[in-house]
Amino acid sequence: MTELPPRILALDWGTKRVGVAVSDPFGEVALPLDVLPGDREDELVRRLRKICDDKDIARIIVGLPVNMDGTHGPSARAAKGFAERVARWTGLPVETTDERLTSSDADGRLAETGMKWQDRKKRVDQVAASLILAEWLAKHRPEKPGAAGVPGKSVDEGEGGG
Secondary structure (H helix, E strand, O other): OOOOOOEEEEEEOOOOEEEEEEEOOOOOOEEEEEEEEOOOHHHHHHHHHHHHHHHOEEEEEEEEOOOOOOOOOHHHHHHHHHHHHHHHHHOOOEEEEEOOOHHHHHHHHHHHOOOOHHHHHHHHHHHHHHHHHHHHHHHHOOOOOOOOOOOOOOHHHOOOOO
16 A cells, blocks of 8 residues: 655734635645634644644645835734744644735635635635645655656657657
């Protein structure tokens, strides 16, 4: 039996709510998972540890709210502090990644489904976390030799090409 790769967890941090998403067992798809309380750190720590144990998490990605001009303001500094605390709580590697506009993108996607604002508000953070994770997974997907779309490689350059 082949062993599945460890999973990746993504967090869309906020002072009131923390959106959570997890990669599928093959590390290819980001799945919205939950919304945790951001204003109760003891509860947040307990639930994050449980998710990490239950889902066999190997790495955590925290969305970094970078300003549109690329600078790091107070929110980005707070998110970095949160990422450092998550690393201490879980003992796992934690990294931050640019999450500009993911919450508004998530809200727009939910609105397109016809979902009412009250219902979207309950789910937008976990959808934003899944967008953060999907982008991270796309950037870190291993390149397959000869795969179409890989810079500098063509499908014809595979083995036995002729």
